[in-house]
Amino acid sequence: MFNTALTLADLGFLLQGALMTLAVTAVSVTAGTVLGIIFGVVRNQVGPYRAAPLTFVLDIFRSVPLLIQLVLANAFQAIAKLGWAPFTTSCVVLSLYTAAYCTEIVRGGISSVPPTTRRAARSLGMTWWQDMRYIVAPLATRVSLPSWIGLTLGVMKDSALVLWLGLIELLRASQVLVTRLQEPLLILLICGAIYFLISFPIARLGGYLEKRWSND
Amino acid sequence: MFSYTFHWNQALKALPQMLDGALVTLQVALLSMVIGLALALALTACRLSGNRILGGFATAWVEIARNTPALFQIYMAHFGLGNFGIHLSPYTALLAGIAFNNAGYLAENFRGALKAIPDTQTRAGRSLGMTPVQAFRYIVLPQMLRIAFLPVTNQMVWAILMTSLGVTVGMNTDLAGITQELNARSFRTFEFFAIAAVIYYLIAKAVTLAARLLAARMFRY
Numbered sequence: 001m002f003n004t005a006l007t008l009a010d011l012g013f014l015l016q017g018a019l020m021t022l023a024v025t026a027v028s029v030t031a032g033t034v035l036g037i038i039f040g041v042v043r044n045q046v047g048p049y050r051a052a053p054l055t056f057v058l059d060i061f062r063s064v065p066l067l068i069q070l071v072l073a074n075a076f077q078a079i080a081k082l083g084w085a086p087f088t089t090s091c092v093v094l095s096l097y098t099a100a101y102c103t104e105i106v107r108g109g110i111s112s113v114p115p116t117t118r119r120a121a122r123s124l125g126m127t128w129w130q131d132m133r134y135i136v137a138p139l140a141t142r143v144s145l146p147s148w149i150g151l152t153l154g155v156m157k158d159s160a161l162v163l164w165l166g167l168i169e170l171l172r173a174s175q176v177l178v179t180r181l182q183e184p185l186l187i188l189l190i191c192g193a194i195y196f197l198i199s200f201p202i203a204r205l206g207g208y209l210e211k212r213w214s215n216d
Numbered sequence: 217m218f219s220y221t222f223h224w225n226q227a228l229k230a231l232p233q234m235l236d237g238a239l240v241t242l243q244v245a246l247l248s249m250v251i252g253l254a255l256a257l258a259l260t261a262c263r264l265s266g267n268r269i270l271g272g273f274a275t276a277w278v279e280i281a282r283n284t285p286a287l288f289q290i291y292m293a294h295f296g297l298g299n300f301g302i303h304l305s306p307y308t309a310l311l312a313g314i315a316f317n318n319a320g321y322l323a324e325n326f327r328g329a330l331k332a333i334p335d336t337q338t339r340a341g342r343s344l345g346m347t348p349v350q351a352f353r354y355i356v357l358p359q360m361l362r363i364a365f366l367p368v369t370n371q372m373v374w375a376i377l378m379t380s381l382g383v384t385v386g387m388n389t390d391l392a393g394i395t396q397e398l399n400a401r402s403f404r405t406f407e408f409f410a411i412a413a414v415i416y417y418l419i420a421k422a423v424t425l426a427a428r429l430l431a432a433r434m435f436r437y
Contacts, residue, residue: 063373063420064413065380067392072413075406079220157285164384171288178295185299188292192284199283 005181011190017173018194024087024169025156028094032155033148035095036102041132043103044110061100067161069093074165090162098155105147109140142213149206153199170194227407230398234408237394238415244382244390245375248311252318252375253368259323260330274323281320286378289313294385307389310382314375321371322364329363330356362435369427373420380416391415 039058043051061069073093077084084092113136121131163172174191178184262274281289290313293304304312333356341351380392387393395412399405 060413060417063377063417065377065392065416067380067383068395068409068413068416071405072409075409079406081219153283157283160285160287161381163287171285171291175291183299184295185297188288188296192280192288192292195284195288196280200279203283 004183004186006177006183006186010177010181013177014170014173014187014190014194017168017170018198020167020169020173021156021159021171022198024090024094024159024162024167025152027091028098028159029152029155031091031095032098033102035099037106039099039103040106040110043107058100058103061097066093066097066158067164069097070161070165086162086165086167090159090165090167094155094159094162097158098151101151101154102148105144105151106140108147109144110136112143113139146206146210146213149202149209153203153206156199157195222407223404224407226402227398227404227411230408231411233398234391234394234411234415237389237391238419240390241376241379241392241416242419244307244311244314244379245372248314248318248375248379249368249372251311251315252322252371255315255319256322256326259319260326263323263327264330277316278320278323281317282324286313286317287381287384289316290381290385306382306385306387309385310379310387310390313381314378317378318371318375321374322368325364325367325371326360328367329360332363333359365427365431365435369424369431372423372427376419376423377416 039054043054048055070090070093074086074089077089117139118131118135121135122128126134159169160171162169163175168176170191174187177187181187259274259277262270265271290310293312293316294306294309297304297309337355337359338351341355342348346354379390382390383392383396388397391412395408399408402408
């Protein structure tokens, strides 16, 4: 059982894969969150009818499997001769995917701020921007942050799918090792443990914040 | 604009084949949901039992299912179990992986729903002479299922989307698998996958709509 061909260099290879997972996640979540905040505010501002096209497009990203989205985007960039590396394609797709979910979270956060509070701000002479910045943003963040943490972790886990485009992230790295060493259980367990170690503490933080910040 | 000629006809000719695949996709998703719901109820019962071993087991299951990628869980079922001499077919591995994942998420949904039901109701039931099982079965469970209905339908949509991961372990009968096979034969990647995306979208929307109608009928006061 404990005779294994796994060397320290192989573990390093796995950690490199984990770094790739984290890099894809960091880029996608950052870009996706910025887009999500913009889309969320726009959707809230223009009302449901005029925002319908945006809602529809974002809904597509949530209703089509991520794997299919990745393959489609990769085929598209080849057709359009954009010459994107798999890393770029993965980040673009995952960013839009994140933005689609983040929009919902931001919208929910904004609509959780009572309209009376916002009207009070405006009647004190605050501009729309000041109202957003000093009244809505702090209150909405309280509501949205736990879900946003959940989304970030979701994207981290879903980023495993970019292996289909040939990017060597954590899961793909462990698959490479499995093919070479033929010890699937051990290597997959290590891979799972790394995912778990990244995800679990942050999930707990999210749960804590949710409990701490809930109104009841 | 592009020097690429789209061949939609060729892709559309394969539509019947892909729709057959969509049925397999739905079948896997439904089965995984049924198994997942049963397991989730069992896990919830374990957590409520007060037994530390059972509770710990349930918590471990839920945390592993929620903190590792679904694809990892499918890999585990397909490659990992080989160490114990268990060799699952892609279909079984996919089903096992998604059911494991569903069970974890659904158990967490149930826990949230249970928290929303005041303890006093159970106590009221108990003081009316109900046994603990009766109180759970007739007072808590119906309300729990009602509160958890929306998250459960969300999980169903997730299950449909997750079935597409089967292609990575060699599944070739579901929608993603058939699409990939057609793609490997013709290299019309964009056309085939675009059609697959439309089918997935329609299935997801149909399921959401059906769930909404069902909820409107079932949960009328």
